Amino acid sequence: MAATATIALGCASALAQAPGSATLQRIKERGHIMCGASQGVPGFSQPDNAGVWRGFDTDFCRALAAAIFDDPDKARYSPLASKDRLIALQGGNIDVLSRTTTWSISRELNQGLAFTAINYYDGQGFLVRKAANLKSVRDLSGATICVSQGTTNELNLADYFRTHGLTYQVVTFGSLDEVAKAYDNGRCDAYTTDMSQLATNRLLLKNPDEHMVLPEIISKEPLGPWVRKGDPQWFDIVRWTLFALIAAEELGVTQANVMEMTRSQNPEIKRLLGVDAAFGEQLGLTRDWVVRIVRHVGNYGESFDRNLGAGSRIGLPRGANQLWTRGGLQYSPPFR
């Protein structure tokens, strides 16, 4: 059963943990992985009515748990506000942050954290009331705009409005719930964050149909899982688990056919699934780590469709997150 433990923030565990110490070893001893999650973004990470975490970012933690324990439920989730998520990772309260977090140079250079790989290409947009009859972000000059503290969105908003000579009043909030409620209650004229979250958070408003997203995308928000710097083995595991999900989709390896695919004669599939390569063992896992991942979670495309895409109530298009072989940007380096 997936637990829903909320982990208190603090620095005690940071002190207990020497730099370079083996995260994988600690996870194995503990018996589960500790995953930083969102405060409830439908489709990305959110507990369902039974308290079981679900979503595209949750699936990634399930994939890690599958790779390590052959059991995707050996993961616990800590819901983190935007302003707290990097601190939680720095302090050792979580092993991995899998929560709509943008890769940027200042975060990587100044925070002691390492970005592993991009699981979702996003960009920042604006949600507004249809009744306001706005056509573009430029029509928001003089408006009041709601945004979450500690996000790239706060900084992009300032840049964009300054560059375009627009005035605005910003209202920042410390949690997702506060920012969404404030917008819903008319405290601001617009709500800005990553496009994917606007699409999903709109569903949480009182009357979703009364709101619309403006056409402009004002930034690049490459999202994906983060780890602490200083443990190269754990970095490699997290990075290559994501690439394994993408490579499985590229090679047509699915949750339904993965066992059959272990008998494939395709040399790339043989290496990916550990039939003809020992990458899993080199990572400190088992040879069949990718078989475990795909058997329990499916491939990248299956997770996308189930949580965000055609098979979900959100219905986001694959867009830039389509595979490179189909005109998108998702691309796994070779398993060789």
Ligand SMILES: N[C@@H](CCC(=O)N[C@@H](CS)C(=O)NCC(=O)O)C(=O)O
């Ligand atoms: N991608 C942006 C942040 C996106 C973000 O965190 N958005 C806010 C506003 S909706 C949030 O609280 N998201 C909900 C969550 O993930 O808990 C970043 O890395 O700074």
